[in-house]
Amino acid sequence: MDEIRNDDNKKETRNTRQKKLIIDCLNKYGSNHMTVEEIFNLIQQQDTQISIATVYRNLRLLEEQGLVNKVFVADDATAYYEIKDAASSHSHHHLICRQCGAIIDFEDDLLEALEKMITLTKGFQVQDHHVAFYGICRDCTEKNKAAQDAVEKPAPDEARQ
Amino acid sequence: MDEIRNDDNKKETRNTRQKKLIIDCLNKYGSNHMTVEEIFNLIQQQDTQISIATVYRNLRLLEEQGLVNKVFVADDATAYYEIKDAASSHSHHHLICRQCGAIIDFEDDLLEALEKMITLTKGFQVQDHHVAFYGICRDCTEKNKAAQDAVEKPAPDEARQ
DNA sequence: ATTACAACTGATAATAAATAGCGACAATCT
DNA sequence: AGATTGTCGCTATTTATTATCAGTTGTAAT
Numbered sequence: 001m002d003e004i005r006n007d008d009n010k011k012e013t014r015n016t017r018q019k020k021l022i023i024d025c026l027n028k029y030g031s032n033h034m035t036v037e038e039i040f041n042l043i044q045q046q047d048t049q050i051s052i053a054t055v056y057r058n059l060r061l062l063e064e065q066g067l068v069n070k071v072f073v074a075d076d077a078t079a080y081y082e083i084k085d086a087a088s089s090h091s092h093h094h095l096i097c098r099q100c101g102a103i104i105d106f107e108d109d110l111l112e113a114l115e116k117m118i119t120l121t122k123g124f125q126v127q128d129h130h131v132a133f134y135g136i137c138r139d140c141t142e143k144n145k146a147a148q149d150a151v152e153k154p155a156p157d158e159a160r161q
Numbered sequence: 162m163d164e165i166r167n168d169d170n171k172k173e174t175r176n177t178r179q180k181k182l183i184i185d186c187l188n189k190y191g192s193n194h195m196t197v198e199e200i201f202n203l204i205q206q207q208d209t210q211i212s213i214a215t216v217y218r219n220l221r222l223l224e225e226q227g228l229v230n231k232v233f234v235a236d237d238a239t240a241y242y243e244i245k246d247a248a249s250s251h252s253h254h255h256l257i258c259r260q261c262g263a264i265i266d267f268e269d270d271l272l273e274a275l276e277k278m279i280t281l282t283k284g285f286q287v288q289d290h291h292v293a294f295y296g297i298c299r300d301c302t303e304k305n306k307a308a309q310d311a312v313e314k315p316a317p318d319e320a321r322q
Numbered sequence: 323a324t325t326a327c328a329a330c331t332g333a334t335a336a337t338a339a340a341t342a343g344c345g346a347c348a349a350t351c352t
Numbered sequence: 353a354g355a356t357t358g359t360c361g362c363t364a365t366t367t368a369t370t371a372t373c374a375g376t377t378g379t380a381a382t
Binding site: 013016054077 | 328329330331332333334339340
């Protein structure tokens with residue numbers, strides 16, 4: 001009656017200085033969804049000895065423990081990391097600006113309905129989702145509008161739209 | 162008055178045998194969302210001379226022309242390709258089975274409402290989206306259930322679910 | 323505190339996915 | 353036909369990530 005408990009995932013995990021630095025870093029800037037390079041560069045300022053392999057290793061461990069999220073949001077093949085806190089683990093999405101590259105969080109629960117529909121019609125048990133919306137962010141939209149106005153009306157003429 | 166038309170994207174594109182093979186391949190199997198390796202291996206059966214660099218090159222060109230989609234659905238950093246036909250270009254999502262790796266399409270328009278909400282609350286102009294749901298597909302769910310039943314009731318007893 | 327052991331470290335080599343460079347070839351236009 | 357230039361196959365290179373390995377360190381038991 002005991003041989004069923006074979007999935008011994010009691011992988012001991014240690015609390016090293018390097019791991020703490022990574023978590024601190026993600027807690028500070030993690031909402032910006034950082035690449036490994038970005039995390040590495042920031043931590044180097046506090047620990048000039050740290051190796052990028054250690055950053056990769058710890059991020060993988062932290063992801064396996066469910067403490068951080070690894071997402072592929074951009075159109076390239078680079079992984080982005082963020083802290084996964086209980087509150088936002090299941091229902092926040094990413095808005096990615098194609099012009100300036102900004103990654104903006106968006107909280108929402110509308111997808112819950114969609115997931116139920118998927119289970120009903122496809123028999124697919126949804127555990128998680130990655131959702132990314134691509135487009136132009138508010139700042140860039142405004143910048144573009146200003147730039148276009150300048151082209152269409154080079155003389156500062158006042159009035160009209 | 163002519164120097165504005167600087168964005169000459171009149172990149173001439175030629176209709177080569179290799180490009181046709183790639184499109185044919187995606188049309189046949191593309192709904193399975195193929196990797197470059199998979200496409201390359203299949204085409205090699207018809208054209209033993211083709212180079213994988215050509216497959217990469219053409220897929221990039223076809224994506225720039227808007228004829229194919231490049232998506233990062235899995236948890237790894239590999240790109241998957243599919244034909245982008247007008248009908249399904251804006252509103253189909255991917256269900257990815259974490260057990261067998263199957264990638265299943267799901268048609269839906271519920272996200273349109275979500276996009277409108279994003280524009281309203283964030284001022285973000287949505288152009289496109291990638292949506293991926295992770296979980297266990299119907300087949301794997303059934304297999305798992307059968308396997309668990311076998312464990313819980315090793316004797317072939319008949320009856321009961 | 324000392325010991326013991328496995329997880330962890332930094333440095334580097336190895337792998338995988340994708341791109342760049344290059345001479346040869348071929349599709350298209352005149 | 354001849355010129356132009358996109359494309360081909362090949363190979364080298366880049367980029368992101370993982371594996372290897374000898375030495376180090378966190379942690380728990382002595």
